[in-house]
Amino acid sequence: MTGELLLTLPLPGRKDDIEEVAFSPDGPELMTSSDKTVILWNIRNGELQATLAHARTPAIFSPDGNQIAARGDDKNAILWDVPRR
Secondary structure, three states, X not given: OOOOOOOOOOOOOOOXXXXXXXXXXXXXXXXXXXXXXXXXXXXXXXXXEEEEEOEEEEEEEOOOXXXXXXXXXOOOEEEEEOOOO
16 A cells, blocks of 8 residues: 555535445445435546436445445435446
8 A cells, every 4th residue: 555646536516525435345336425416436447437316325335236225315215226337
């Protein structure tokens, strides 16, 4: 570990601070959440993979990294498949 900065991810259009950051269990994605939105990033190339709206924190990856679960704006649980690129 060198302490070298590896990647800075822009948060386009986000007003609020990032509330949460989590790596997918299998490693290639990073999830950030803020402003009622979960954003999924590819950490290999820094590209935005998906924007998942109407979610509140905390959002979590499934143990295999294939789904993300969160509490929705309407207080229901919501579940997304993780888009892979």
